[in-house]
Amino acid sequence: MSGRTSRRARGRTGVLALRRAVHGEWTKLCTLPGQVWTLVGLPVAMAGLTALVAAAAEPGQQGTLAPTAVTLSGVYLAQTVAALLGIGVVSGEYPRVIRLTLAASPRRDTVFLAKTALVVVTVLVAAAVAVPASLLVGRTALPGGVAQLPYSSHMLWRASTGTLVYLVLVALLGAGVALLLRHAASAAGTVMALLYGPYLVTLIVRMPVHALHRVQKISPMSAGLAVQTTTGSGTAPLAPWTGIAVLGAYAAGALLLGWAALRWRDA
Template sequence: MRSALHAEWTKFRTNPGWPALLVAIVVGTAGVSAAADGCTGGACTADLPRLSLTGVQLGQAVVALLAVLVMGNEYSSGLAAVTYAAVPRRLRVLAAKAVVVAVVVAAASIVAVGGSLAVGNWLLPAHHLVPRTAVGAVLYLVLIALLALGATTAVRNPAAASGIVLALLYAAPILTMVVSDPTWAKRLQQAEPVSAGLAVLATTGDQPIGPWKGLGVLALWALASLLVGATFLVRRDA
């Protein structure tokens, strides 16, 4: 396992695109957060800790992109055949990739979330730090990355995988919004990964689900996605 981990880490760090992606996670998250902080008016002052983390909405797309690339590059370049020849136990490869993605995304997210909160503190006089939202945002981004990794393993085509993951990230919350029946809307928001997962960022208002329970729902989604990916990985040709 250690050699597989080492191999995956080497693959990741020698990929020329990764510094740009990590910078994009930090700048995108902090930038959108700062832009949201800049808005004024009554509606903006409702939940300042959440407002200062608005950039997570963009950051999650870059995080997903990174995770998709880590697995997708294997298939788009034909490297997968070599990888599985070197490490015949494919699940080990997936586990190593998951560890690398989780660690890298966690590191980038800590900087991104820290930057967003620092900007929020600087721009919003009434802003106060809520440790739960900060930790929750980092965990949220890590879980989104694992969800994307599992989906890419299942789909293999990186472009299609990123389409599926982004559709889940952006379409699901909109569609649960239009359901008028409040019971069903709440049920959907509790079951759907983004609305449930982002509940951890809210400090006021009536949330569909508790903050940690919501992250738990997202974790289940990520786990399910990894399991589906693992099943496909073991059963089919590379």
């Protein structure tokens, strides 16, 4: 009985410690105007780029145009903002402030969970505004001759929900890389290379179709954005949620390495 009571007490203590750590991370985020504006900028960036892309579409493209992907195309810019948010939550404390954080909350697992929880919640809220705004703006800006899926379509809901999940995973990828590298510029460069690098390679290097498909399947951006596919093959020859799983594997790997670095390297 005493052992069970002790475990419950430790569990309550752990939950309280996590709540305090999350509150501390939230306070730090709110005191950094740059981070707050970055958070606000995510829906603005996504809706703004979508409006430009949708307005440039032509009815004559009907055979090759994927209207749902166009109305969510702002994700290509919004993902950069999401990654910077994830990076900023972590990298702002290095190299000195992290010691104060660990002194206030010695359990590194608690600090790690608090940071990742803050990234998930803040980006989820911002993306929950960005995705519907992008859909509304994009569908309004598309030419009248372009057929669009009804709002009740399960494919439209899947593409929208998948885009929201995509942005959260990109932010977690940024947080994991930042924990590992401990430098904002290095982390940002690494994440941008992971996201945009394989796509740029496919544009520059001529390769057979099977090689192109292989690159698309392992690229976090091309694979992840396959969730937006409602017509044709989309950004990668993968099932929508399989593509999200590929991006999830990148994010999980980065978080695992970042957790290991925080646990055993950071003093």
